[in-house]
Amino acid sequence: MAYTYLITGATSDVGTTLIPRLLNDAPADTLVLAQGCGDLDKLAPLVQRYPGQVCPFDVDLSDRHKVDAFVRLLEQTAPAPTHFVHLPALPVVNTRFKNFDEQRFSRDLEIQLNSAIAICRVFVPKMAKAGFGRVLFIQTSYTIGCPPKNTAAYVIAKSAIGGLVKSLAVEYAPKHVTVNCVAPSMMETHFLKDTPDLIVQAAAADNPMGRNATPEDVVPAMAFLLSEEAGFITGVTLPITGGSAIV
């Protein structure tokens, strides 16, 4: 079976690290449908490196109509995805709950949750019909145990993702579609651009391994959960934390 990976948030540091991991040594008919938003230039080196295998799409996932149009476009022009990896989120904002920005939170929910639901509603049943599928989300170690203070919007949205994962996992397990998520601790990527450096340093110092996570720490676990051999693993949240959050 030729694999088609649909990766939303593919322009993120995790996305651009994951794509080569999936395509290196893969059959030539392996395809990556890679969504970004206004930053497809980040995919240019991968498009060049894997000619015809990385198809970029510029879609604003905060706009429901654009998400629906994107899904229709994929249905009409691309093979049905065998794998769906959903990575997008707005950067964490550290703020007290009294300053909770409801408008920004709604936008984040559109990007993180509602777009995933819309995409899953179309493509997961197709995976079920095919008798094979892998769905993978990126959560956060903040949802394991006691979250840090002042990250309510992020924790709420990521917790909703956890609910989606579990719900889809049980419903589609009989059809051999697995649904999982990885939960990294603080990962040093562009995603932290709005996080004060002292918070980043403190997270690294407090981690049992003395550093923060990197995409290179997380991507191998993602690749495993997306692999055929992980077919009996579903509904899990896999912490990738250096020991800073343990289930």
Place this chain on the structure above:
Amino acid sequence: MTEQAILEAVQDIFRDNFDDDSLVITRDTCADDIEDWDSLEQINLLTAIEKKFQIKFKLADVRGLKNVGDLLDLVKRMVG
């Protein structure tokens, strides 16, 4: 830069952060004296001070700060 000048600039940052134009800080002022001064506000204060004085704190520099006096001494050492 004199300690008084640093204190005045830091006081402006405290007033702005805690949204209190009448706030007066001294060397002895500590987190127990200001209701909203928690770990997040500490980071916000330090980030604003970094910006104001064009310095970059290291975590080890700021973890042991007990009061405003310690903070002023640290800033003075860093700005020279």
